[in-house]
Amino acid sequence: MSQYVLRRLMIAIPSLLGISLVLFVVLALAPGDPFSELATNPNVPPEVQAALRAKFGLDDPIYLRYLHWLSAMAHGDWGFSFVSRVDVDTLILQRLPATLYVIGSAQILALLIAIPVGVYAATKPYSLFDQIANTLAFVGFSLPTFFTGILFILIFSVTLDWLPFVYSTDIKATGIRWVLEMIRQAIMPVMVLGLFQAASMTRFVRSAMLDVIRLDYVTTARAKGLGQAKVIVKHVMRNAMIPVVTLIALQMPAVFGGAIVTEQIFRIPGIGSLLISSILANDTPVVMAVTFVFACLVVLFNLIADVLYGWLDPRISLR
Amino acid sequence: MLDKELRSMIDKVADGKMNRRAFIQRMAAVGLTAPLANQILALGGVAMAEGTSTYKPTKRGGGGALKLLWWQGPTLLNPHFATGTKDQDGSRLFYEPLGCWDPDGNMKLVLAAEIPSIQNGLLAADGKSVTWKLKPGVKWHDGKPFSADDVVFTWQYTKDPATATVTSGVYRDIVVEKIDDLTVKITFPKPTPFWADAFVGAGAGQILPKHLFADYIGSKSREAPTNLAPVGTGPYKFVEFKPGDLIRGVINPDYHMSNRPYFDTIEMKGGGDAVSAARAVIQTGEYDFGWNIQVEDDVLLRLEKGGKGKTIYAVGGDTEFIALNFTDPNVEVDGERSSMKTKHPLFSDPAVRKALSMLVDRESVKKAIYGRAGRTTANFLNGPEKFVSKNTSWEFSIEKASKLLDDAGWKPGADGIREKDGKKLKLVYQTSINGPRQKTQAIVKQACQKAGIDVELKSVVASVFFSSDVANPDTYPKFYADLEMFQIPLSQPDPSQHMRRYLSTAAATKENKWQGTNFPRWVNKDYDEAINAADMEMDPIKRAALYIKANDLMWQDTVFIPVQHRLKVEAAANSLRPVISGWANETDNLFDWYREE
Numbered sequence: 027m028s029q030y031v032l033r034r035l036m037i038a039i040p041s042l043l044g045i046s047l048v049l050f051v052v053l054a055l056a057p058g059d060p061f062s063e064l065a066t067n068p069n070v071p072p073e074v075q076a077a078l079r080a081k082f083g084l085d086d087p088i089y090l091r092y093l094h095w096l097s098a099m100a101h102g103d104w105g106f107s108f109v110s111r112v113d114v115d116t117l118i119l120q121r122l123p124a125t126l127y128v129i130g131s132a133q134i135l136a137l138l139i140a141i142p143v144g145v146y147a148a149t150k151p152y153s154l155f156d157q158i159a160n161t162l163a164f165v166g167f168s169l170p171t172f173f174t175g176i177l178f179i180l181i182f183s184v185t186l187d188w189l190p191f192v193y194s195t196d197i198k199a200t201g202i203r204w205v206l207e208m209i210r211q212a213i214m215p216v217m218v219l220g221l222f223q224a225a226s227m228t229r230f231v232r233s234a235m236l237d238v239i240r241l242d243y244v245t246t247a248r249a250k251g252l253g254q255a256k257v258i259v260k261h262v263m264r265n266a267m268i269p270v271v272t273l274i275a276l277q278m279p280a281v282f283g284g285a286i287v288t289e290q291i292f293r294i295p296g297i298g299s300l301l302i303s304s305i306l307a308n309d310t311p312v313v314m315a316v317t318f319v320f321a322c323l324v325v326l327f328n329l330i331a332d333v334l335y336g337w338l339d340p341r342i343s344l345r
Numbered sequence: 346m347l348d349k350e351l352r353s354m355i356d357k358v359a360d361g362k363m364n365r366r367a368f369i370q371r372m373a374a375v376g377l378t379a380p381l382a383n384q385i386l387a388l389g390g391v392a393m394a395e396g397t398s399t400y401k402p403t404k405r406g407g408g409g410a411l412k413l414l415w416w417q418g419p420t421l422l423n424p425h426f427a428t429g430t431k432d433q434d435g436s437r438l439f440y441e442p443l444g445c446w447d448p449d450g451n452m453k454l455v456l457a458a459e460i461p462s463i464q465n466g467l468l469a470a471d472g473k474s475v476t477w478k479l480k481p482g483v484k485w486h487d488g489k490p491f492s493a494d495d496v497v498f499t500w501q502y503t504k505d506p507a508t509a510t511v512t513s514g515v516y517r518d519i520v521v522e523k524i525d526d527l528t529v530k531i532t533f534p535k536p537t538p539f540w541a542d543a544f545v546g547a548g549a550g551q552i553l554p555k556h557l558f559a560d561y562i563g564s565k566s567r568e569a570p571t572n573l574a575p576v577g578t579g580p581y582k583f584v585e586f587k588p589g590d591l592i593r594g595v596i597n598p599d600y601h602m603s604n605r606p607y608f609d610t611i612e613m614k615g616g617g618d619a620v621s622a623a624r625a626v627i628q629t630g631e632y633d634f635g636w637n638i639q640v641e642d643d644v645l646l647r648l649e650k651g652g653k654g655k656t657i658y659a660v661g662g663d664t665e666f667i668a669l670n671f672t673d674p675n676v677e678v679d680g681e682r683s684s685m686k687t688k689h690p691l692f693s694d695p696a697v698r699k700a701l702s703m704l705v706d707r708e709s710v711k712k713a714i715y716g717r718a719g720r721t722t723a724n725f726l727n728g729p730e731k732f733v734s735k736n737t738s739w740e741f742s743i744e745k746a747s748k749l750l751d752d753a754g755w756k757p758g759a760d761g762i763r764e765k766d767g768k769k770l771k772l773v774y775q776t777s778i779n780g781p782r783q784k785t786q787a788i789v790k791q792a793c794q795k796a797g798i799d800v801e802l803k804s805v806v807a808s809v810f811f812s813s814d815v816a817n818p819d820t821y822p823k824f825y826a827d828l829e830m831f832q833i834p835l836s837q838p839d840p841s842q843h844m845r846r847y848l849s850t851a852a853a854t855k856e857n858k859w860q861g862t863n864f865p866r867w868v869n870k871d872y873d874e875a876i877n878a879a880d881m882e883m884d885p886i887k888r889a890a891l892y893i894k895a896n897d898l899m900w901q902d903t904v905f906i907p908v909q910h911r912l913k914v915e916a917a918a919n920s921l922r923p924v925i926s927g928w929a930n931e932t933d934n935l936f937d938w939y940r941e942e
Contacts, residue, residue, distance in 0.1 A: 060428075070511045072860035077509045081564075109428060110420035110588040111567050120587050179621075183629055192414070192614065192625050192632065195591055293617040295590035303589055303616070306808055307420075307428075 034332050038325050045321040050095060053310050054088045060108035060308045082108055095314065105311040107304070114315040117300060122282070124195060125289070125296035127208075128215050129281045135220030136227055137274070143224075144231025148239060148266075149258055159228060166225025171218050175291040178214045189214055193294040215292045219285050223277075230273060234266040275331045279323035283316075355886075369449075383451055395460055396447030399924065400605065400937045406596050408607035408940055414632040416622040418589040418615010423572045424551040425503050425510035430834075430930055433547045434636070435592050435613060437932040439486070439577035442550030443477055443496075444541065446838060446928040448659060452541065453934065456480055456491065456552065456578060456601075458527070461540070472536040472883045477544070479527040483601045485554050486576045486583065493523040496544060498555035507563035512549035515542055536883045539839035547930035552578075580606035580936045589615050600936075607939035620644065626916035627654035633940075634923060635916035636931055641781065642716020645914075654921075658717060659913040661927030662838075664727050665719075665782075667705065667774075667789070667830045667906040669698055672866045674773070674825045681855040682818075682825050685866055689827070690768055696753035697770070698903035701828075703746040704792040705906050707739060713788065714781045719909035726840060726896045727910040734893045737900045739907075746796045755797075763797040774828040775803040775819075777810040782830055785908060800828075815858050822853040822864045829864075832911065838928045840892050844876050847904070867904045 060082070079085050083094065098105060104114040147156040183191040190211050197207045238244065239262050247261045286298035293299075297316060304312035357363035369383070402408070419435025420428070427433045443457040452460055458478040461467035467476040483491040500521040503510045520532040521543070531543055544550045557576055561569035575583050578601070581594035592613040596606060614632070619639050626635035627645070630653030638645070638656060645656050673687035691697050707721035720727075723739035755763040755770060763770040774789065776782040783804055790800040803826060805819040810831070818825050835843060845851065846862035849869065853861035872895055879891035899905055915931065917923050922941055924934035 071514050071517070072857075074506070074509055074511065074513050075860070077506055081509060106567070107420075107588070111423075111426065111572060112421070112588055117588060120590075179624075184624070187629065190631055191621070191629070192617070194614070195587065196585070196593060196612065198410075290617065291621070293614065293621075295587060295616065299616055300589065308808055308812070 030336050031333055034329055038329055042322060042325055045325075046096070046099075046318055047092065049314060049317050049321070050092045051088060053314055054091065056308070060084075060310065099318075104315050107309050107312045109304070109307045109309045109312075114311050117312060118297065118315065118319070121295055121297050121300045124193070124294050125283075125298065126281065128193075128212055128289075128294055128296065129219065129285055131212060131216045132219035132223060132285075133274075133277065133281055135216055136223035139220070139224035140227035140231050141270075144228045145235055145258065145263060145266075147228070148232045148235030149254075151236060156232075159232075163225040163228045166221055167229075169222070170287070171222050171285070172287050172291060174222070175214075175218045175288060178218055179291070182214060191292060193292045195295055215288050215294060218291075219288050227270075227273070231266070231270055234269050235262060238262050238266040271334070272331050275327050275334070276324075278327050279320055282323050283320045396449065396451035396453035398447075398453075398937050399922070400607075400939060401922075401941070402604055402607045402939050405598070405600070405604055405606070406609050408609060410610045410612065411608040411634070411938070412632045413611070413613040413634045413636070414617075414622045414625055415613055415615050415636045416617050416619050417637075419592060419613065420588045421572060422575045422583075422586055422592070423553075423569070424547065425508075425512045425549075425553070426566075426572070427511055430547075431615075431636075433551075434930050434932045436551055436575060437547040437579070437930055438581050438592065438594055438611060438613065438935065439575040439579045439583050440551035440553065441578050442546055442552060443479075443544040445546055445550070445933040446926050447934060448924065448926040450838065450926075450928055452545070454480075455936075456483060468540065472533070472538055472540065474530060474532045475540045476524065476528060476530045479529070480601055481527055483578055484599055485556075485578055486597060487554075487557075489554065489556055491552075491554075491578050492526045493529045494526075495552055495555045496529045497521050497523050498559065499552045500543070502553060502558060502562050503549075505563050508566045510566075515549040519543055536881060538883060538885060538888055539841060542839070546928075547933045581608075581611045591615065602936055605936045623648055623656075623916050626918065627652040627656070630654060630918060633918045633921050638914045638916045639781070640914075641714060642718060645716070654916055654918045656717070657915050657917055657923070657925060659915070659925040659927040661911075661913055662727050662835045663832050663911045663913075664722065664725060664905075664907050665785075665830065665832045665909045665911055666725060667828050667908060668824070668865045669701070669904060669906070670824050670827050670829075670865060671868070671904075674827060679855075683823065683866065685852055685854055685868075691770060691772070691827070694753055694755075694765075695903070696749050697755070700746040700749045700796065701793070701798070702903050702906045703740055703742050703749070704796055704798070705739075705789055705908060706741040706792055707908055708741065709788055710785050710908055714784050715909050715911065718912045718914045720912070722907045722910040723900060724896055724910075725899050725905045725907055726844070726892065727907070734896045734900070736893070736897050741792075743792055743795050750796065757797045761797055762799045769799070770797065771799040771801070772827040773801045773803055774830070775805060775810075775826040776830040777807040777821075778804045779807065785830065820859070822859040822861070824853070824864045824866075830908070841880055844892060844895055845880070847872065847899070848876055849873050865904050867899075867902065869898055869902060872898045 083091055095105065106113050107117055110117070143159050147159045150156055179191045182189045191214065193211050193215065197204055199207050244257060244261055247257050283297060286302050288294070289296045289298040290302060301313065301316045304316070354363060354368055358365050358368045415431055415434065417429065417431045419431045421432050422436045422439070424433050424436035424440060427436065441455045444452045444454050444460070447453045454460065456479060458480045459465060459467065461475045461477060463470050467478065469475065479491070479493060479496070485491055500516050500519070502508055503512050504516040506513070518534050522530050524530055533540070542549070544552060554576055557571045558569055573586055580597055580600050582597045584593040584595055586592050594611045596609050600606060619637065622635040623638045623640050623645060625631045626633070627648040649655055669692050670683060671689055671692060672683040672685060673689050674683045676682070676687050678684040678686045711719045711721055721739065723737040724734050726734070750763055755765045758764045758769065774786060776786060786802045790802055793800045809817055809819050810821055812820055814820060821829055821831060833843070847865070847867060848863060851861045851863040852866045852868070853859045853864050875891045875895045875898070879888050879895070882888040882891060913925065913927055915923070915925055920940050920942055922939050924937045925931060926934060
């Protein structure tokens with residue numbers, strides 16, 4: 027087992043290096059530069075633009091810039107944003123709480139909907155409940171979040187005037203009122219994202235349950251005279267949850283990575299909106315850092331999932 | 346004749362026989378804009394009037410919170426590193442210049458005590474120096490006194506090449522010296538008709554505290570803690586800054602203007618897009634003010650119905666134009682496309698250029714896209730810094746354009762596309778990705794098609810189009826297309842900087858890595874002469890005539906097809922009384938904002 031973990035770790039390190047190299051090269055070759063705004067500003071003489079480029083090392087060859095970045099990163103130096111001249115780690119830490127709160131809540135909401143609905147639908151396949159659940163799930167993941175987001179805003183903010191649609195990181199209230207305000211402003215983005223996630227997850231849970239429910243040991247359990255609830259919860263669900271847990275583990279990076287579209291619509295100052303504004307501004311160090319963190323999380327959670335597999339099914343780690 | 350008339354008008358104002366307001370209105374009628382008209386009066390020996398204020402509150406504070414929505418949030422708070430006006434706006438909440446421009450183009454004093462004029466001896470009659478008296482008793486937010494040292498330091502800081510400020514163009518050629526604690530003198534290398542550029546306005550004028558920045562001049566400039574936590578002299582004190590997301594400030598109880606500011610706290614939220622910003626201000630009233638609402642007019646009209654806010658407009662000088670390429674984008678000479686050694690195969694016929702101008706339906710573009718935010722125009726120069734020529738006109742007529750082409754020998758071929766000597770009238774027309782621009786493209790394309798011109802539309806992501814990336818073929822200075830459309834924002838209320846861009850010597854070429862500013866690569870000796878003469882011309886009237894001539898030369902040669910003179914559009918709560926000037930940044934006159942229930 028420990029050898030298996032070690033082996034997996036050994037694979038993770040070169041893959042991270044590979045990912046960082048690919049990211050860096052792609053970003054370096056991408057068109058545009060962080061000082062594009064300055065190009066139309068007559069107050070900026072060309073030599074100042076050249077000085078800025080030299081100062082930020084934009085004119086060095088790619089391999090040199092990559093090595094710089096790699097050695098700095100190894101020392102825990104993430105570099106600084108060209109646009110705001112703030113250290114990248116500060117920027118990311120500033121954005122992380124909003125992302126974790128909103129996207130995390132949405133994931134929890136998705137789970138709270140998907141598991142019961144998926145399980146119940148699987149126990150009564152092709153029943154009316156199953157058909158409705160399936161239809162809704164289908165509609166749910168067919169509607170993109172930018173559409174439902176605007177729909178929600180028009181209904182709940184504009185027409186009904188119940189909820190604010192600009193997410194504020196600076197609520198002027200304390201105690202219980204602060205908590206209530208935080209919940210109030212998160213309702214729409216959490217719903218939009220949570221329902222979207224729940225839709226696809228429901229279908230996944232349902233099919234995982236159906237795979238197991240038809241197995242012989244379930245029939246045996248029923249034949250022994252166990253009650254329906256006990257069969258479903260103790261025998262079917264436990265086994266069906268293995269792929270579901272994997273799916274959730276692999277979605278964890280998304281919680282940290284933010285939801286770009288939803289964050290943009292509701293002005294949530296999260297990682298996703300940081301990433302998109304940095305891409306638009308060609309702010310390479312920030313894009314590099316955010317995407318690399320994202321890659322690290324994917325690799326990490328893959329590793330965790332692999333280890334979990336090995337633990338759940340010892341045959342996997344022996345192979 | 347214009348010369349004489351203007352001179353006698355200036356004399357009349359000087360003698361008190363003519364009201365200065367009437368003068369500025371007359372000047373506007375001949376194409377001069379207000380800030381410039383004022384500076385002309387100043388150099389003509391008439392003291393500049395100070396901008397009047399509409400501010401009503403009779404005590405400081407008590408106005409509650411002011412919530413501003415900037416759909417592109419400020420990302421740094423050092424105005425001299427600003428990329429885009431959003432950063433200047435954010436910094437301007439805290440830092441201040443000596444003066445700024447009000448909506449009428451008059452100067453409003455901020456940190457200066459007096460407007461320089463020839464009468465009070467502060468402005469040299471030869472235009473080679475100006476002396477500024479500073480307001481006494483002004484304090485930085487940390488309690489240290491503001492003095493001439495800070496002004497001199499700001500100059501040293503910005504002109505230092507190692508600091509690499511984006512405002513260095515304004516400061517590198519001037520000399521600033523301290524006369525005493527409250528007096529500074531600026532010396533110009535040559536007669537400078539536009540003397541109120543340094544230390545005025547939000548763009549380059551904001552003054553930094555010496556005691557906090559002195560250790561961070563030059564290569565250490567990025568390390569200054571005050572880059573993120575400004576200590577200024579402004580109406581609001583800094584509280585918190587999250588780049589791209591939020592700026593917070595509280596009232597400065599020691600502010601140097603009486604009864605100001607009105608609001609107790611200020612918040613500037615960033616992010617999102619213009620449409621939803623308009624919605625949050627106009628429709629739901631979550632915010633008091635929305636910046637730069639570039640939204641189609643019918644959307645705004647719909648939002649305004651029964652809304653809690655409205656749109657407001659300020660006249661500036663931004664022109665949306667289509668530029669014509671005078672070189673051939675499809676032929677490579679010495680490894681360079683659009684080389685100065687080539688001539689555009691189609692546009693070398695003036696009839697084609699004229700016909701194209703006739704095929705741009707400015708009125709339809711205004712009706713369908715810009716609405717209240719646009720004005721049709723035939724001039725490249727429309728605004729604050731510019732003289733608006735009366736000698737030009739535009740016309741939309743497919744028939745006349747067709748006739749023009751027919752007469753010039755461009756006959757429709759079998760496919761309906763005109764051709765002459767085997768050359769077909771096929772054009773590539775590029776712009777940045779942007780709703781209104783792409784709709785304008787479609788309107789132009791349709792008219793061209795009817796006249797037998799085939800137009801291929803192309804749109805490039807803005808971050809590429811406006812970049813200085815030498816490796817990319819799709820940037821606007823490279824101009825590897827026949828036509829391109831955008832606007833170049835005006836950064837100061839004077840035409841000199843803007844018009845120098847199109848000197849023959851400034852052509853963007855491979856040699857200067859396309860850093861040249863003359864991207865149409867238009868060469869005209871008369872234009873060069875007019876601009877160079879205007880640059881040195883201290884006689885304001887002659888100078889005016891030179892810029893009008895320069896604009897008319899561009900019009901005669903159809904270098905640019907001006908599409909719209911664009912106004913600034915902002916969204917404001919019905920109760921808010923913001924002061925927005927077409928020649929200033931949105932937050933420049935913030936000290937005069939208040940709310941009226």
